[in-house]
Amino acid sequence: MKLYQFDPAPASRRVDIFLKEADVSIATEQLNVRDGDQFKEPFNSLNPFHCVPFLELSDGTVISETLAICRYLEESNQGKINLFGSTPKDRASIEMWNRRLEIDGYIPLMAGMRNKFERFDGKVLAGTRNDLKRSDIIVKRGEDSARILFERLDKYLDKYLFVAGKEFSVADITLFSTLELANNIGLNLDEYVNILDLKTRLSERDAFKK
Amino acid sequence: MKLYQFDPAPASRRVDIFLKEADVSIATEQLNVRDGDQFKEPFNSLNPFHCVPFLELSDGTVISETLAICRYLEESNQGKINLFGSTPKDRASIEMWNRRLEIDGYIPLMAGMRNKFERFDGKVLAGTRNDLKRSDIIVKRGEDSARILFERLDKYLDKYLFVAGKEFSVADITLFSTLELANNIGLNLDEYVNILDLKTRLSERDAFKK
Structure with a gap:
């Protein structure tokens, strides 16, 4: 089993934090996606979505997509710590928050980043090379x-220590990466005091240190 | 336990198909989100994300988000048929495809629909009421x-019967709803023959009939 990563990519950072928090050991290879390694063989055929991270299983099956990789590692007992929840109810709360953070935060901010900076010319959509133009509207x-999203989450965090309640979960990793994206594109988050408090507490955990 | 739905909404349609395919029986109440029911009490407090569908558990916990609801129903053994996969590997493949379909198809097409039609004036983001303007660029x-996405998927479906391989899964429901959205905004999909073939086969299943 091998994990293909590119450490500077936000999605790789999410998986890297997950590996450390869940205490998973796994062989890793860096693909420099800025130089287009993912379009060269054998990677081009291995992962037709042309993105990182992706996980190659021992039978050759390839799993791309951050959360699918993390869930697979958890469900196949590769790690020592459970981060997706133990009961169906806890798992549902974590899944709900993770999805809300992604759909309303991580994904639109990722689109924002790719549409904001010149270095994404020709690659405004992840895993593609084309002539789609960057747009300030996006x-x-x-x-x-x-x-x-942050306004809603900040109110909720007045009562809770972590995104999905009392316990640390994969949703906190998604929040942290969402906040890093917000920081990258220059969004001022000072008004969200509970979110910033949680961000500080997360950044003090070993797995979150760069 | 009660499920809050609005049948004409694409997200409600996804959960409705899931309920039928998994053979889940559950009390359901319709909230007319076009009339703003989700902003009236008790729904406004029940679900601070102001969207449908959402599931109220018997202890008062509220789970919003389509996939979190479906996964909860499966993991709490409410249904008779497994649609998220049985082994970690199958579950990872289904999760990967489901996420790809959502991130590259369902979510951007949903944004497309809300930005295309006048009836979404003031509601271009789900669960919100504000003055954000619709945009042709989006x-x-x-x-x-x-x-x-469709170009990549169509090649893959040359070899496989369903989105995640040989078996029907929740990812096929996501594909079908993505194709309905594409149809709603007038995207011509004639060139994707394998996708249209799968769509035809899905539409013949009882759960997919309106």
Whole structure:
């Protein structure tokens, strides 16, 4: 089993934090996606979605997609710590928060980042090379969507220590990476005091240190 | 336990198909989100994300988010048929495809729909009421993203009967709803013959009939 990563990519950072928090040991290879390694063989055929991270299982099956990789590692007992929840109810709460953070925050901010910076010219959609143009409207929409999410989350965190309640979970990793994206595109988050408090506590955990 | 739905909403349609395919019986109440029922009490407090579907558990816990609801129903053994996969590997493949379909297809096409039609004025982001303007650029980006996905998926379906391989899964429900969205915004999919073939076979299943 081998994990293909590119450490500077936000999605790779999410999986890297997960590996450390869950205490998973796994062989890893770096693919420099800025140089287009993912379009060269054998990677081009291995992962037709042309993105990192992706996981190659021992029978050759390839699993791409951050959360699918993390869930597979947990369900196949590769790690020592459970981060997706133990009971159906806890698992559902974690899944709900993880999805909300992704759909309203991580994904629109990722689109914002790729549409904001020149270095993403020709690659505004992950895993593609084409002539789609960057757009300030998409940057702004990403920021607006994330602000609505943060406002809702900040109220909720007045009562809870972590995103999905009392315990640390994979949803906290998604929040942290979402906040790093927000920081990358220059969003000022000072008004969300509970979120920033949680961010500080997360950044003090060993797995979150760069 | 009660499920809050609005049948015309694409997300409600996904859960409805899941309930039928998994053979789950559950009390359901319709909230007319076009009239803003989700902002009226008790629903406003029940689900602070102001969207459908959401599931109220017997202890008062609320789970919103389509896939979190479906996964909860499966993991708490409410249904008779497993749609998320049985082994960690099958579950990872289904999760990967489901996420790809959502991230590259369902979510950008949903944004496309809300940015295309006048009836979404003031509600371009689900679960919100604000003055964000509809944008043709976001419609076009949704279509472009979906086309890249469909091109990749169509090649893959040359070898496989269903989205995640040989067996029907929750990822096929996500594909079907993604194709309904593509149809709603007028995307011509004639060139994707394998995808259209799968769509036809899915539409013949009882659960997919309206």
